[in-house]
Amino acid sequence: MAMASMELWLLAATGVSILNAVMLGTLTTVWVRNYRTFGTPMTAGLAAFGALLLAENLVAVYFYLSTRMLYSGDPVAQKTVVVLRTLELLAVGFLTYVTMQ
DSSP: HHHHHHHHHHHHHHHHHHHHHHHHHHHHHHHHHHHHHHHHHHHHHHHHHHHHHHHHHHHHHHHHHHHHHSSBHHHHHHHHHHHHHHHHHHHHHHHHHHHOO
């Protein structure tokens, strides 16, 4: 039973990472386009920020798919990862909303 619960937490964390990656891919595309248009340091910083967070989320998904593990086999760590990924999802969601306005 504990293993099934842990797998569910891992799957949830991975699903949230995929949602983050989709939004970050969209944001990074917009920010790169804006950098090419305006050439400001702020747009370059946003593009770099998006690209790095996108890479981090894709690496997390890769590790889950290749090892069926994220960071630790500890159930508390798994739940914490879901909470942190969800907080990231909310932050990226707000950023996506205001960027697309």
